[in-house]
Every structure is written in C-alpha cells, then in structure tokens.
Amino acid sequence: MNYDFSNxxxxxxxxxxxxxxxxxxxxxxxxxxxxxxxxxxxxxxKSGTRVQVQIGKTFNESEVQQSVEQAGLKPGSVTTAGDKxxxxxxxxxxxxxxxxxxxxxxxxxxxxxxxxxxxxxxxNPIISQELARSALYSVLLASIGIVxxxxxxxxxxxxxxxxxxxxxxxxxxxxxxxxFQIEVELTFIAAILTIVGYSIHDNIIIFDRIxxxxxxxxxxxxxxxxxxxxxxxxxxxxxxxxTVLTVVICALxxxxxxxxxxxxxxxALIIGxxxxxxxxxxxxxxxxxxxxxxxxxxxxxxxxxxxx
Amino acid sequence: xIKWSRLVTLLVIVAVVFATVAxxxxxxxxxxxLGLDLRGGFEILYEVSPLDEKQKVTKQTLIDATKALDNRxxxxxxxxxxxxxxxxxxxxxxxxxxxxxxxxRDMIGKPANLTFRDMQGNILMSGSDLAENGAQGVLDPQxxxxxxxxxxxxxxxxxxxxQKYVGQPMAIFxxxxxxxxxxxxxxxxxxxxxxxxxxxxxxAKDLAAILNAGALPVKxxxxxxxxxxxxxxxxALESGIEAGVVGTLIVFLFMIVYYRMPGxxxxxxxxxxxxxxxxxxxxxxxxxxxxxxxxxILGIGMAVDANIIMYERIKEELxxxxxxxxxxxxxxxxxxxxxxxxxxxxxxxxxxxxYFGSSAIRGFAxxxxxxxxxxxxxxxxxxxxxxxxxxxSNLFNKPSYYGVKERDIREL
Numbered sequence: 091m092n093y094d095f096s097n098x099x100x101x102x103x104x105x106x107x108x109x110x111x112x113x114x115x116x117x118x119x120x121x122x123x124x125x126x127x128x129x130x131x132x133x134x135x136k137s138g139t140r141v142q143v144q145i146g147k148t149f150n151e152s153e154v155q156q157s158v159e160q161a162g163l164k165p166g167s168v169t170t171a172g173d174k175x176x177x178x179x180x181x182x183x184x185x186x187x188x189x190x191x192x193x194x195x196x197x198x199x200x201x202x203x204x205x206x207x208x209x210x211x212x213x214n215p216i217i218s219q220e221l222a223r224s225a226l227y228s229v230l231l232a233s234i235g236i237v238x239x240x241x242x243x244x245x246x247x248x249x250x251x252x253x254x255x256x257x258x259x260x261x262x263x264x265x266x267x268x269x270f271q272i273e274v275e276l277t278f279i280a281a282i283l284t285i286v287g288y289s290i291h292d293n294i295i296i297f298d299r300i301x302x303x304x305x306x307x308x309x310x311x312x313x314x315x316x317x318x319x320x321x322x323x324x325x326x327x328x329x330x331x332x333t334v335l336t337v338v339i340c341a342l343x344x345x346x347x348x349x350x351x352x353x354x355x356x357x358a359l360i361i362g363x364x365x366x367x368x369x370x371x372x373x374x375x376x377x378x379x380x381x382x383x384x385x386x387x388x389x390x391x392x393x394x395x396x397x398x
Numbered sequence: 399x400i401k402w403s404r405l406v407t408l409l410v411i412v413a414v415v416f417a418t419v420a421x422x423x424x425x426x427x428x429x430x431x432l433g434l435d436l437r438g439g440f441e442i443l444y445e446v447s448p449l450d451e452k453q454k455v456t457k458q459t460l461i462d463a464t465k466a467l468d469n470r471x472x473x474x475x476x477x478x479x480x481x482x483x484x485x486x487x488x489x490x491x492x493x494x495x496x497x498x499x500x501x502x503r504d505m506i507g508k509p510a511n512l513t514f515r516d517m518q519g520n521i522l523m524s525g526s527d528l529a530e531n532g533a534q535g536v537l538d539p540q541x542x543x544x545x546x547x548x549x550x551x552x553x554x555x556x557x558x559x560x561q562k563y564v565g566q567p568m569a570i571f572x573x574x575x576x577x578x579x580x581x582x583x584x585x586x587x588x589x590x591x592x593x594x595x596x597x598x599x600x601x602a603k604d605l606a607a608i609l610n611a612g613a614l615p616v617k618x619x620x621x622x623x624x625x626x627x628x629x630x631x632x633x634a635l636e637s638g639i640e641a642g643v644v645g646t647l648i649v650f651l652f653m654i655v656y657y658r659m660p661g662x663x664x665x666x667x668x669x670x671x672x673x674x675x676x677x678x679x680x681x682x683x684x685x686x687x688x689x690x691x692x693x694x695i696l697g698i699g700m701a702v703d704a705n706i707i708m709y710e711r712i713k714e715e716l717x718x719x720x721x722x723x724x725x726x727x728x729x730x731x732x733x734x735x736x737x738x739x740x741x742x743x744x745x746x747x748x749x750x751x752x753y754f755g756s757s758a759i760r761g762f763a764x765x766x767x768x769x770x771x772x773x774x775x776x777x778x779x780x781x782x783x784x785x786x787x788x789x790x791s792n793l794f795n796k797p798s799y800y801g802v803k804e805r806d807i808r809e810l
Binding site for chain 1: 640645
C-alpha cells in the first residue's frame with residue numbers, strides 16, 4: 091500500500107463552509123416552520139373524537155367517509171368493527187362540537203336508516219405524547235451512550251461530530267415534515283429511530299477509515315488533515331453510496347407497494363437515509379476536519395509562543 | 399486446478415440453505431405472532447386508582463389486577479391477550495383479532511363484586527364464598543331459561559343462611575346493581591344457588607365468566623384506546639410482505655451485478671438471515687409489529703452493509719495486487735473491526751432504547767438487537783466461510799468475478 095494521501099480524486103472538504111451554510115439555512119427554516127406552522131399531527135397525537143356508528147348491516151368504508159364529508163366534517167379514518175362487521179368507527183383529528191355531532195347523526199341516518207346509533211368518545215392524546223417524549227429522551231440517552239463508546243474506541247472529536255450529524259439528520263426530517271405538512275403518526279417515531287441507527291453506521295464507517303489512515307499519516311499542516319479526510323471519504327465512497335442505495339431500494343419498495351398505512355413512515359425513512367449518507371460525508375467528516383485543524387493551529391500557536 | 403471438494407461443499411451448503419427455507423420457510427413465517435397493527439384488534443390503556451382511601455396502588459396490586467384481567471380476557475376466549483403493567487399505575491391490554499370492542503371493553507373493565515343481601519341490605523355472603531369456577535352459565539333444565547348457577551365453597555354456610563331467611567327474598571347484587579331477588583323457598587343443603595333473568599345463554603355465560611374471574615382489586619379508567627380494522631391490518635401485512643419481497647429481489651440483483659460472485663454469496667446469507675431472524679423471533683415469542691418490520695428492514699440493510707464493507711475492502715486488496723486468497727484474508731480481517739464498531743454502536747443505542755423506551759419502542763429495540771446479532775452471524779461469519787470455500791475452489795480466479803477491472807490492479 092502506498093500512503094500518498096494527497097492522491098485523492100475529489101476534494102470533499104474544500105467547500106465545507108457551503109455545506110454548513112446549506113444545513114444552517116435548512117435548520118433555521120425548520121425552526122421557523124416548527125414555531126409557526128408546526129407539525130401536522132395525526133390522530134395519535136391530538137385530542138380528538140371517536141364516533142362509533144352502529145349501522146346494523148355491512149357497509150362500505152368509503153361510503154361512510156363520503157357521508158361524513160357531506161356532513162361538513164373531515165374524518166381522520168374510518169374502520170370497520172363489530173362481530174357482524176356492521177359498526178363503523180370514525181376517528182376525528184379534532185374534537186367535534188355538539189352541533190356537528192347532530193349533523194353527523196342526521197347524515198348517517200339519511201344514509202343507513204333511522205336505526206343507526208352513534209356513540210361518541212374523546213381520544214386522549216397524553217399517551218401518544220408520552221411515547222413521543224420517551225422516544226426523544228431515549229434518543230438523547232442513546233446518543234450519550236454512543237458518544238462514550240466512540241470516545242473510548244476512537245476519540246471525542248469523532249464522537250461529537252457523529253452525534254451532531256445524527257441530530258442534524260433527525261431535525262431535518264422533522265423540518266421537511268413540517269414544511270410540507272406531511273402527517274406525523276405514531277410510526278414516525280419508529281422511522282426516526284431507524285434513521286438514528288443508520289446515521290451512526292454511516293459515520294462510523296468513514297471515521298473508522300480516517301482513524302485507520304491516520305496511523306500512517308503525520309498531521310503537520312492543515313493540508314495534511316484535509317488530504318487524509320479526502321482520501322478516506324474517497325475510499326469509503328463506494329460503500330457509502332451502495333449501502334444507502336440498497337436500503338433506499340427496500341424503503342422505496344415499501345413506499346410504493348407497502349400500502350397506505352406505512353407510506354408516511356417509509357417517506358420519513360427514505361428522507362432520513364439520504365440525509366444520513368449525505369451528512370456522514372458532508373457534515374460529520376467536515377466538522378471533524380474543522381475541529382482538528384483548529385486544534386492543530388492552536389498547537390502551532392502554542393509552540394510558536396514557546397519558541398518566542 | 400479446480401478443487402472440486404471445496405466447490406461441492408459450497409454447493410451443498412447453498413442447496414441445504416435453500417432447501418431448508420423452501421421446506422420450512424412457510425411454517426416459520428406462519429408461526430410469527432403478529433401484533434395488533436398487523437392483524438387488527440384493539441388496545442386499551444387503563445389508569446388504575448385505589449378502590450377506597452385505605453388502599454394504595456402498589457406494584458403488587460398492579461400485578462394482581464393484571465392477573466385478574468388476564469383471567470377475564472382468557473375466559474372471553476381471546477387468543478394471546480397481552481396484558482402488561484406499565485409504570486406506576488397503568489395497565490395496557492392488547493387484544494388482537496377482537497372485532498367487538500364494546501363487548502370486550504365491558505368484560506374487561508366491569509367490576510364484579512357479587513353479594514347476597516337480606517331485606518335490610520346486610521351482606522350475608524359474597525363472591526369470595528364462591529367455589530373455584532363455581533359460576534356456570536347454563537339453560538335451566540326445567541324452564542329452558544338461561545341462568546347462572548352458583549356453587550359455594552362451604553355448603554354448610556349457605557345452608558345456615560337459607561335456614562335463617564327461609565320464606566324471605568334474598569337479593570343478589572352485582573356491585574350496587576340488583577340482579578335478582580329470589581325468595582328462598584326452602585333450606586338449600588348442597589350449596590348451590592341460581593341467578594335468573596339472563597337475556598340469553600351467551601349473557602349467562604359472560605356473567606359466569608366475570609364472576610369466576612373475581613372482582614378487580616382496583617378501579618380502572620380508560621385513558622387511551624386505539625383500534626385497527628382486521629382488514630386494514632391484513633392489508634398492511636400483505637402489502638408489507640409484497641414490498642419486502644420486491645425490495646429484497648432488487649437488492650439481490652444489484653448485489654450480483656455490482657459484486658458478482660461475492661454478491662451472490664451475500665444473497666444466500668441474506669436469505670439465511672431472514673429465515674433465522676424469523677425463527678429466532680418465533681422461538682422467543684417476539685410479536686412482530688410495524689416498528690418491528692422497520693427494525694427488520696434496518697437489519698437487512700445493516701447485514702447487506704456488512705457484506706458491502708467487506709467486499710469493498712477485498713476489492714481494494716485485489717487492486718493492490720494481492721492474490722485472491724490473501725485479499726480475502728486481509729479484506730475480511732480489516733473490515734471486521736469496522737463492522738463490529740458500527741454494529742456495537744447500534745446495539746448500544748438499541749439497548750438504551752430498550753431500557754428507557756416505552757412499549758412500541760421496546761419492540762423496535764428487541765428486533766433491532768436480534769437482527770444485528772443474526773446479521774453478524776450470517777453476513778460476517780457466514781459470508782466469510784462461504785467466500786473462503788469459493789476462493790479456495792480456484793473456480794473464481796479472475797478479477798471480473800469480484801467486480802474488479804484488470805487494469806485497476808497495481809503491481810505489488
């Protein structure tokens with residue numbers, strides 16, 4: 091093996107300020123979006139109303155949906171229940187008013203006859219919110235665990251860069267869901283957890299290679315640091331692209347064929363996976379480069395001061 | 399020289415893997431316990447509070463309550479109910495495949511304190527005097543009316559009571575609701591009583607089930623419920639499987655086209671991975687849920703990732719001019735550290751999620767940990783072993799078999 095690190099094909103680190111800028115702009119957009127329009131939370135996270143309609147015969151879910159819409163209401167979902175499949179359960183994302191309930195009753199009776207009976211109950215979002223909160227805390231705690239492990243196996247600079255990239259990915263996925271007002275369901279949490287898992291993988295692979303190459307490198311100048319990183323990213327590039335490609339293929343198949351109920355989930359996954367691959371190269375590695383170079387300059391300054 | 403023994407061993411192993419999957423794969427897949435979100439059903443979360451001021455809700459009362467609930471739900475004939483105590487004061491009930499929510503809700507949450515009272519309302523006997531499974535919902539042989547028959551533990555006690563109150567009505571209360579107040583016609587020596595006034599035999603049987611299961615030791619308030627239509631869950635599963643098959647096949651195609659012979663070995667290890675993970679989940683009784691499927695896909699991705707990391711390393715070694723065997727050795731050795739570091743980090747993350755996360759997150763974490771371990775076994779150990787056989791057979795002694803171009807190879 092020759093260790094001529096200046097012999098890389100593409101300069102990944104040269105434009106790192108631009109990558110940081112793009113991410114910063116996206117993050118600011120995300121903060122503004124979250125503060126103003128927020129997330130489009132699904133039924134799981136909102137206090138809403140659940141109405142059970144005893145229809146007394148089998149029915150078509152989409153017809154019920156139509157009747158509800160004709161009553162001027164927006165149903166979150168319509169499902170079939172009951173032993174004889176003669177009961178419709180309509181979930182509303184918002185609590186519905188008495189007058190609205192009366193209208194709904196009328197609409198249902200118009201459609202399915204006088205014997206239709208409706209029962210209303212309120213959905214409590216506390217539990218879903220708790221789940222989201224517990225997921226958030228778990229991710230933060232997991233991050234700490236990961237930082238400790240990477241610090242022991244690698245170094246603190248790698249650890250922190252990885253975690254920043256990881257949180258960056260998660261935040262950008264949330265940002266896109268907010269900007270485009272894509273509905274956030276309980277499954278969104280599972281998607282976020284998956285994204286965390288992949289981000290870490292992507293970062294470790296590159297850092298592992300950087301660490302490996304550092305064994306044969308002498309970092310005297312800023313250029314040395316950049317050479318090693320460029321060289322390492324180039325070496326792992328095929329892996330980075332191929333891995334994200336294989337997983338995105340799976341996720342895309344789920345998105346296309348996986349049915350309505352997991353479409354938002356897979357969408358979050360695809361966005362997160364692509365961000366994960368992107369940020370391992372263009373964020374995590376770049377943070378490390380900047381940090382390492384700053385430390386190098388500091389060391390030089392200290393040396394120069396000593397000599398003087 | 400082609401070494402046939404290695405080649406035959408390799409082919410036999412591949413054949414065995416495919417044969418096992420083909421012959422038992424369906425059975426293993428069918429044996430998977432599906433969660434609510436995949437096969438329909440509903441889930442209720444109760445908040446538990448003490449019955450009166452004296453009582454305190456402790457871990458033990460919570461466990462007692464889940465046992466009583468389990469007893470009830472089992473008597474409802476629901477397969478595999480999941481009833482868990484959660485946190486300080488919550489009980490989560492998951493009933494897969496249940497369609498009649500209201501009935502189940504009634505059965506689960508109904509308090510059932512059975513008492514026998516005299517005219518003044520003094521309690522003479524209670525549900526705790528019932529013999530084990532002493533309540534039966536039957537048709538009265540004489541009148542053909544549905545009734546609940548009761549058998550008491552201590553016939554003497556009941557005989558004494560009936561002797562004392564003969565000729566008077568004795569009221570039977572379920573909690574504070576008067577069920578029936580038959581007049582005691584004669585002394586009953588054999589410890590049996592009967593509750594009339596049931597609508598049909600099913601109602602009689604349901605009441606008997608509640609009485610047998612006993613009163614709940616706590617008050618329960620429903621704080622959350624969610625339901626998935628059976629059809630919806632079924633659809634989610636079917637389309638999920640379809641998507642999984644399509645996705646996996648495209649990945650296989652990609653792996654074979656890009657990595658050639660090693661890519662083919664990766665496909666075999668992924669097939670083994672999917673099979674083993676399903677088998678392991680069945681053996682451990684892990685319920686497969688939607689987040690579980692997410693972890694499953696993540697696991698497939700990570701397993702393939704391990705292959706890719708190893709193969710990229712081997713390609714690098716080949717390009718640097720090493721022989722096939724030493725490229726394999728060096729490549730798999732050098733990639734091992736990377737793969738282990740990446741996977742150990744993921745396991746640490748998953749362990750934290752498992753330890754601190756709530757139910758849905760836990761399911762995700764369990765499947766993720768299992769899938770990482772299985773993936774390490776198949777895609778690292780398994781792939782390495784199969785690659786060793788393939789390389790040593792000398793059949794694949796051309797760079798193109800490894801997706802490496804001849805002109806990229808440097809002289810050592």
